[in-house]
Amino acid sequence: MSRVLAPLALLALxxxxxxxxxxxxxxxxxxxxxxxxxxxxxxVTLVMREIRLPRALLAVxxxxxxxxxxxxxxxxxxxxxxxxxxxxxxxxxALGAVIAIQTGLSASFALGLPLAAxxxxxxxxxxxxxLAGPRGTSLTLILAGIAxxxxxxxxxxxxxxxxxxxxxxxxxxxxxxxxxxxxxxxxVWLALPFMIVGMALLATLGRGLDALTLGEDAAQAMxxxxxxxxxxxxxxxxCVVGAGTAVAGAIGFVGLVVxxxxxxxxxxxxxxxxxxxxxxxxxxxxxxxxxxxxxxPDRDLKLGVLTxxxxxxxxxxxxxxxxxxxx
Amino acid sequence: xxGFVRIFEHIKTLAARVLVTSxxxxxxxxxxxxxxxxxxxxxxxxxxxxAMMLAAEGQLxxxxxxxxxxxxxxxxxxxxxxxxNSGQAEEIYLMQPDLVLAGDYTPQTTLDMLRGLGIRVEVFxxxxxxDGVTTQLAKMGRALHRTSRAKAMIADFEARRAALAADRxxxxxxxLYYANGHTSGEGxxxxxxxxxxxxxxxxxxxxxxxxxxxxxxxxxxxxPDLVITSTPYPGGSRAxxxxxxxxxxxxxxxxxSTAVTDHDxxxxxxxxxxxxxxxAEVRREMTGAQP
Numbered sequence: 136m137s138r139v140l141a142p143l144a145l146l147a148l149x150x151x152x153x154x155x156x157x158x159x160x161x162x163x164x165x166x167x168x169x170x171x172x173x174x175x176x177x178x179v180t181l182v183m184r185e186i187r188l189p190r191a192l193l194a195v196x197x198x199x200x201x202x203x204x205x206x207x208x209x210x211x212x213x214x215x216x217x218x219x220x221x222x223x224x225x226x227x228x229a230l231g232a233v234i235a236i237q238t239g240l241s242a243s244f245a246l247g248l249p250l251a252a253x254x255x256x257x258x259x260x261x262x263x264x265x266l267a268g269p270r271g272t273s274l275t276l277i278l279a280g281i282a283x284x285x286x287x288x289x290x291x292x293x294x295x296x297x298x299x300x301x302x303x304x305x306x307x308x309x310x311x312x313x314x315x316x317x318x319x320x321x322x323v324w325l326a327l328p329f330m331i332v333g334m335a336l337l338a339t340l341g342r343g344l345d346a347l348t349l350g351e352d353a354a355q356a357m358x359x360x361x362x363x364x365x366x367x368x369x370x371x372x373x374c375v376v377g378a379g380t381a382v383a384g385a386i387g388f389v390g391l392v393v394x395x396x397x398x399x400x401x402x403x404x405x406x407x408x409x410x411x412x413x414x415x416x417x418x419x420x421x422x423x424x425x426x427x428x429x430x431x432p433d434r435d436l437k438l439g440v441l442t443x444x445x446x447x448x449x450x451x452x453x454x455x456x457x458x459x460x461x462x
Numbered sequence: 463x464x465g466f467v468r469i470f471e472h473i474k475t476l477a478a479r480v481l482v483t484s485x486x487x488x489x490x491x492x493x494x495x496x497x498x499x500x501x502x503x504x505x506x507x508x509x510x511x512x513a514m515m516l517a518a519e520g521q522l523x524x525x526x527x528x529x530x531x532x533x534x535x536x537x538x539x540x541x542x543x544x545x546x547n548s549g550q551a552e553e554i555y556l557m558q559p560d561l562v563l564a565g566d567y568t569p570q571t572t573l574d575m576l577r578g579l580g581i582r583v584e585v586f587x588x589x590x591x592x593d594g595v596t597t598q599l600a601k602m603g604r605a606l607h608r609t610s611r612a613k614a615m616i617a618d619f620e621a622r623r624a625a626l627a628a629d630r631x632x633x634x635x636x637x638l639y640y641a642n643g644h645t646s647g648e649g650x651x652x653x654x655x656x657x658x659x660x661x662x663x664x665x666x667x668x669x670x671x672x673x674x675x676x677x678x679x680x681x682x683x684x685x686p687d688l689v690i691t692s693t694p695y696p697g698g699s700r701a702x703x704x705x706x707x708x709x710x711x712x713x714x715x716x717x718x719s720t721a722v723t724d725h726d727x728x729x730x731x732x733x734x735x736x737x738x739x740x741x742a743e744v745r746r747e748m749t750g751a752q753p
Contacts, residue, residue: 158677158679159680160677160679160682160683162683178682178683179683181709181713182679182683182709185682185708185712186679186707186709187679236698236699237697237698239698241698242698298697299695299697300694300695300697300698300699301695302641302642302699302700302702303697303698303699305701306701309700317704319707319708319709320708321708432677433675434675435675
């Protein structure tokens with residue numbers, strides 16, 4: 136177990152440091168660290184504390200959220216294709232966030248933005264689960280996910296096109312692909328409480344998910360309340376995905392790729408996969424965000440572009456593998 | 463009550479328009495010099511303003527819808543007196559214009575269609591310097607056959623410009639920071655306005671010459687004396703959220719003055735001198751200089 140967690144944690148730490156030290160301003164190592172630690176009014180401190188630190192923190196928080204949510208959903212649905220981005224949860228959270236911004240809710244009430252995104256995510260999880268059924272096959276799950284994502288994307292575009300703000304329509308890409316460019320500590324504080332609550336809820340699921348691998352009846356015989364587990368999963372996922380999407384847009388494929396890579400390493404125990412996936416998600420988003428800054432420094436390359444470049448081929452591979460198993 | 467008044471006003475302007483049109487038809491007196499266009503339609507915010515400033519009574523028939531938006535149009539009030547067009551070839555053709563004024567960003571297909579229908583189209587480029595303003599005024603004067611009025615306006619513009627340029631003192635640094643983190647350097651009208659108002663353009667010194675995107679980090683390290691942001695549109699957007707980022711706020715805090723760009727900065731018309739004059743006022747406040 137710690138054979139996997141310790142190297143992942145170390146990797147996440149290294150990437151976190153890298154995220155703090157890489158940027159268009161081209162600050163030296165010593166200068167950056169002094170700016171970060173000493174404080175004061177200098178421009179370097181401003182760059183380190185108000186621009187780079189929130190960016191790195193959000194990458195960790197959002198990556199961990201997506202990894203954890205992906206691992207939990209896959210454990211519950213016993214389906215390796217379940218992922219918040221693919222089944223439309225992130226897209227619906229983005230819709231909630233966009234509505235909050237365009238109606239002015241987020242301006243008049245600070246928590247309006249994450250709460251609206253949370254509501255969007257919650258609605259999508261419930262809808263997909265209802266459509267796919269408790270023991271939904273991959274096909275029904277993915278079909279339900281496609282329907283919900285398409286609807287959420289269309290409504291997000293509609294809201295942004297109707298906005299009186301001429302810049303809003305060009306932000307469809309941001310909401311669908313996600314980016315951490317120019318986020319601030321305000322966004323960290325906005326998302327953090329919801330993420331802590333959501334992660335705490337998801338963390339309690341380990342034992343139940345392990346039992347579920349034996350089937351629902353066996354799990355119930357072992358004293359697991361499956362309906363309670365489902366409720367916690369739905370609430371936890373909505374909290375973490377909603378908060379993350381509200382501040383950084385919908386970043387896809389993290390919850391798919393990370394558990395898939397880590398599953399062989401931790402063994403077939405969903406409970407072990409949960410925390411490993413959280414760390415792995417942080418690593419993936421940190422790496423993607425650094426890559427976005429290194430590849431196209433002045434262009435705000437969207438994170439979802441990079442995660443999809445890695446994730447989509449893997450998704451195809453998973454489908455092929457599932458098909459082979461079935462026939 | 464106010465609705466009733468508005469309807470009444472509307473009827474009044476309609477009646478006035480009918481009167482003017484019928485009078486023009488009856489007398490058939492050319493609006494300006496002989497051969498001048500008599501039914502001019504403008505499709506671009508900037509040509510709208512130049513035409514409204516220069517056209518003879520009754521010569522300009524229609525301006526674009528965006529001219530009504532006070533956010534970008536300093537002549538939004540005046541624009542109400544004209545027909546409004548949305549820039550579609552069909553509606554413009556039905557107005558039977560003898561001259562259409564368009565901008566660089568007007569879709570080429572629309573212009574080709576209008577030209578194909580036998581309508582004269584004049585395209586005005588983007589103004590990228592203060593010298594460009596006089597060029598635009600002269601061009602519009604020729605297009606409308608109002609050269610003497612244009613000449614007078616150019617003379618007035620140059621005199622006001624010279625007066626602003628003469629007011630010299632300490633030159634603090636300023637940086638324009640717009641939505642999406644774009645800034646303006648040399649080769650833009652905004653840069654010329656900044657320099658005329660007596661500022662050094664900090665973007666220029668940081669190596670950002672054209673309307674390039676400046677990362678927030680670079681802005682923080684450039685640390686200019688004045689950060690000038692744009693007036694945000696209603697409705698909220700992430701593009702404009704960057705202007706309220708804590709790092710930008712920190713740069714504005716503790717500075718004596720703040721400034722924003724508004725509708726006077728948008729087009730190359732004599733209005734840019736109003737923008738420069740207001741900015742020069744800010745500079746005098748900052749440096750404690752006497753006007």
